[in-house]
Amino acid sequence: MLPISLALAGTVALAGAVAAVLVAVALLHLGPINLSAVTPSLADVLEIIKISLAVVAGIGGVVALVVGYRKQRVTEAGEAREQTKLYAERFDQASDKLGSDSPAVRLAGVHALASLADDWEGGRQMCIDVLCAYLRMPAAPEPNAAEDPDAHTRWQGMAEVRATILRLIAAHLRRDAPVPWHGADLDFTGVTFDTDVDFSDAVFPAGEVRFTGAEFSRGKVDFAGAEFSGSWVDFLGAEFSGGKVNFIGAEFSDGRVDFSKAKLSGGNVDFTMAKLSDARVSFSWAEFSGSWVNFIGAEFSGGWVNFLRAEFSGGNVDFEGAEFSGGKVDFSAVADWSHPPLGLPLRAPGLQLPASGPVSTGPDDCPSPHRPRPPQG
Template identity: 55%
Template sequence: MNRRPRSTVNDRELRLWKVGWALGLAFAAAILAAGGIFYSLVELLDFKEIDSTSRLDAKTLFDLVKLSFGVVAGAGALVALVVAYRRQRVDEAGAHREATRLHTERFSQAVDKLGSDSPAVRLGGVHALAGLADDAPDDNLRQTCIDVLCAYLRLPFSPDPGDLLDPLPDGTSPSEERRDAHQAKKDRYHAFREVRHTILRLIGDHYRIPEGTHRSWQGCNLDLTRVTLDSSVNFSGATFSGGMVTFNGATFSGGMVTFNGATFSDGIVTFNGATFSGGSVSLISAKFSGSSVTFNGATFSSSSVTFNGATFSDGIVTFGGATFSGGMVNFNGAEFSGGMVTFSGATFSGGSVTFNGATFSGGSVTFSGATFSGGSVSFVSATFSDGIVSFVSARFSGGSVTFISARFSCGSVTFGSARFSGSSVDFGSATFSGSSVDFGSATFSDGIVSFVSARFSDGMVDFISARFSDGSVTFNGAEFSGGSLGFQATTGPVPVGLLAAVGTPVLSTVRLRADWLPSVP
């Protein structure tokens, strides 16, 4: 973890030379400087022969006396300056020690309040620690206050007792005393949950304040590992230019974590191993010019993660090894001019990932080695003018991948060595004026790959060495006015509608197996 390095106590200690050494060195420096000036003047004014004269006249003697007094005065001023500087440093060090002492006293009192059995007192401790972080004499003390607040969120807590059964399992109704006790337990749960929600709200409020201004926590580390989030945290408009925000192993059972309009130019935000069973994470219109956001090994059984309208010019967003059994991940309208988004090794048994209307002018999106047994991935109306989308070695036993009405003018989409034992890949009404789509060495034992009504005016679609044992690849209604299409070394029947689409005679850029070509009378 790239945490900010902590300075030790010695880093904050006052480092000054002994006064005798400081004054002696300062006086010696003054004498040397004066001597150097005097010698330079002698050289410049050509006074080298002054020692050869029989005697000094009154004017020369007076000038030497003035020079001597000037040297002494300058040395005295320098000594006074050194003494004043030392006094200022000592005063500053004393003020820092006093501020640190007061901070430590207030910190101890605030932490004691967090351990109180009263929810109201704990709330007071939360606000006291937040205030201490705002007024901390240095960044290390601020980070300590934030660490304590995050640690409180990581502490185990009693679950929601829910509603009291009536009637009870034995068929009787609960007594009044039991009802009161259950209600008190429920009220206590909600009171302590309010403490946690207040901490989350304060973290979001402070992280949205621009870095470098009073009360800003930007650049500080937030360790929310294994925290349960059942309320909202708002990081909208925040700038992540350093530090680490960690949600590893966290459980999102409700509420929303919002990064709308945030800028990721450095630092790390991680959701590795997190569980999304409710609530949502929103990164609408976020800007990624650096930094990394990772969801490696996360589980999505519900919830949604939204990158709609986000801009990727650099940085990394990864969902490596994530499991999607429900929920949604949306990149609709996002712009990719650089950076990388990867779903390598992810498992899709449900849910959806959408890039509808996204623009790819650079960067890469990869699903290499992913497994699709359900769910959907959609690139409807996306524009590819550069960059790479890769499904290399992916496994499709269900679900769908859709490129309907997508526009390919450059870049590449590859399904090399992918296996289709089910599922569908649809390029219906897509336009190929450049770019390449590669199914080389792919295996089709079931499922459908459709280029219905697609238009090919340039670019390349390649099925070289693909194996068709079942399923179908269809080109019904497709139009070929240019570009290249290759089916060399394939096995299996001719794709549906392909011969009608390429027409007769077959274009030189369309390379078919010899046994597929229409017989010449």
């Protein structure tokens, strides 16, 4: 994409140099020639002229190729600029709709942004960032339906906008998504999850997914069968105070999942049959005080699961039937062991228990028929 004069001059010079090299190589193969003894015939002269014209024609062909290639590149660059301009216009129009006072218009903006993210791979992350930013904006408190039914209806419409964003993101993360958003960065920092969200069979192969300070207070957030294989998923300081968060059958491998400083004070967090291998999963400084947290039948076969300074002060944390076959599961430096987990074996590969203190091993301390179970639903 140099200026055309320089491009052509460079092309002619290069083609001439190549022709000269080829002639020199041919003369070397012929050996030493006594030019004074050579009298060219008419046929020889014509042949030399023919070769010269062929060389000139070859150089002309190369020049034509360069001009054609440059024209194609210029055309493609112009089309790309025009396409980017159209994408930018669609982005502006969709973003403007998100600021409307009408829930219906906002819903149209959400779907427009999701559609643009599907079409515009180069701007996909920007569209996702806007959708996540909308979720992070504080939601208005629910008005009293009896006192102000119109305000309550409008509030329900705005709540549907947030729920729609979550559904669209979750749908694009599934294994069979027509246009997957796998590997995108997702920032749910401080978001309150008070409705059902289905992340089941989602794939998190890369990128950064933040639930930092998120609150899981109602409804069900479902990560059943999800794969956390190369991403950093951050639940730092998240609050699990109600509802259910489901990781049943999820696979944690070759990545990092951080529940550090999470507060599990209510509801149900379920890692039943989850597979934790070659990943770093941290529950450092987590507070297990009132939730039902199940690791029933989970497989710990590699990586490192760390409970550094975690507090087991209440609720029910259950490891019944969990398999410890490799890696490291470390309870050795917990801060509070007054209400230890159920079902932990006294010895298992990679399992490190506190040096002292009671351990509820499950069947002996709490027979299976009488073992408390989490609430259903």
